Amino acid sequence: xxxxxxxxQDLWEEDLPGIVSAWLFEDGDPVKEGDLIAELMVEKTSYDxxxxxxxxxxxxxxxxxxFQRGDVVAQLE
Amino acid sequence: xxxxxxxxxxxxxxxxxxxxxIAEEMRRDPSVLVLGEDIGKLGGVFxxxxxxxxxxxxxxxxxxPISETAFIGAAVGMxxxxxxxxxxxxxxxxxxxxxxxxxxxAAKNCYFSGGQSPVPMVLMTSVGGGYGDAGQHSQxxxxxxxxxxxxxxxxxxxxxxAKGLMLSAIRDPNPVVYMFHKALQGMGWLGTVKGAIxxxxxxxxxxxxGKAAIARSGKDxxxxxxxxxxxxxxxxxxxxxxxxxxxxxIDLRSLVPLDRETVLASVRKTGRLVVADDDYQSFGVSxxxxxxxxxAAFPQLKAAPRRxxxxxxxxxxxxxxxxxxxxxxxxxxxxxxxxxxxx
Numbered sequence: 001x002x003x004x005x006x007x008x009q010d011l012w013e014e015d016l017p018g019i020v021s022a023w024l025f026e027d028g029d030p031v032k033e034g035d036l037i038a039e040l041m042v043e044k045t046s047y048d049x050x051x052x053x054x055x056x057x058x059x060x061x062x063x064x065x066x067f068q069r070g071d072v073v074a075q076l077e
Numbered sequence: 078x079x080x081x082x083x084x085x086x087x088x089x090x091x092x093x094x095x096x097x098x099i100a101e102e103m104r105r106d107p108s109v110l111v112l113g114e115d116i117g118k119l120g121g122v123f124x125x126x127x128x129x130x131x132x133x134x135x136x137x138x139x140x141x142p143i144s145e146t147a148f149i150g151a152a153v154g155m156x157x158x159x160x161x162x163x164x165x166x167x168x169x170x171x172x173x174x175x176x177x178x179x180x181x182x183a184a185k186n187c188y189f190s191g192g193q194s195p196v197p198m199v200l201m202t203s204v205g206g207g208y209g210d211a212g213q214h215s216q217x218x219x220x221x222x223x224x225x226x227x228x229x230x231x232x233x234x235x236x237x238x239a240k241g242l243m244l245s246a247i248r249d250p251n252p253v254v255y256m257f258h259k260a261l262q263g264m265g266w267l268g269t270v271k272g273a274i275x276x277x278x279x280x281x282x283x284x285x286x287g288k289a290a291i292a293r294s295g296k297d298x299x300x301x302x303x304x305x306x307x308x309x310x311x312x313x314x315x316x317x318x319x320x321x322x323x324x325x326x327i328d329l330r331s332l333v334p335l336d337r338e339t340v341l342a343s344v345r346k347t348g349r350l351v352v353a354d355d356d357y358q359s360f361g362v363s364x365x366x367x368x369x370x371x372x373a374a375f376p377q378l379k380a381a382p383r384r385x386x387x388x389x390x391x392x393x394x395x396x397x398x399x400x401x402x403x404x405x406x407x408x409x410x411x412x413x414x415x416x417x418x419x420x
Binding site (some may be wrong): 021022024025032035036038040044045046063 | 085087088089090091093119120122123127263264267271274
């Protein structure tokens, strides 16, 4: 069953959009739970996004595309 | 690259690889400390000191006032008495206010003291433009620093080299200028070149200072780049391959010492040379590499060497003006075709 990769609601404080500055795996790559899978950027501060479980990464939000906290940016299948 | 078989791939940005290298050296060696503007709580404007303040505290990870004259001078003094400071000059463009400490004190003290007082410091500094930050935040100035005896100069093009070169730089008894390109840093607002993100082992490993890398092998023309232009040269090589031209791409990695042997071996093999450098064209790296080939591989040259560099003007703020002036894959491929008589 696919598990959504959600940007945690409390990852940053203000209500600002973020972007993925870099996916650290390719679409379709297997990842382990806890792997650093992407770096996010809000204004000029970066945040880490880790895999909530093991699985095959399906990227839903491409770099530079704005999203909000709580959004789903990928799935693990 | 050299990854043990029992580990899985771990891709990192250059920013993270730099921070990891510094953290590993700080754990190993209590004399290593970090100072600079916004390198503490913020983790560095370019992300390269993230996590250090939390792990090592304010005494070893020191946010400084906005006075490069003071804190770069302080770093030189620290190094002279045996500490190993890693000091950040946020933008290389700011070197003007602290250059005396760098080129008259740090660079020369070892020589002046007959080797009794070396200066084991790392000056890490961001270089490069391409994101509309204008003429005082977009320069490379590779040639400026490489010109001055007494400083080692390194320029990583990917995360693996960024970590290994940082470990080598901190352990080096000489002042090392570590120039990291903003476009490769993995920070979204500066653009992110994908090729700069690669597999980085958790364990320590050294990338030797003074050793270039062959980023792609070929026999028809040598493309020499450093930092960001390595990636443009690789893109150019992929483009040239469609026409059956096999370009060899050399990543200089270090400017001082310069790996002349690797450059010459390639030029002697291909007989053709293009140098790509996003620093100003005149009196810089591109001229130095071409002079090297002319002096030591002249009989093997089949065509006049070419260079693709930034024109000798201040870097414009307007993206519409800046972008066309920067080296890119198309310009490098065109220069390579010219050396092959295919222009």
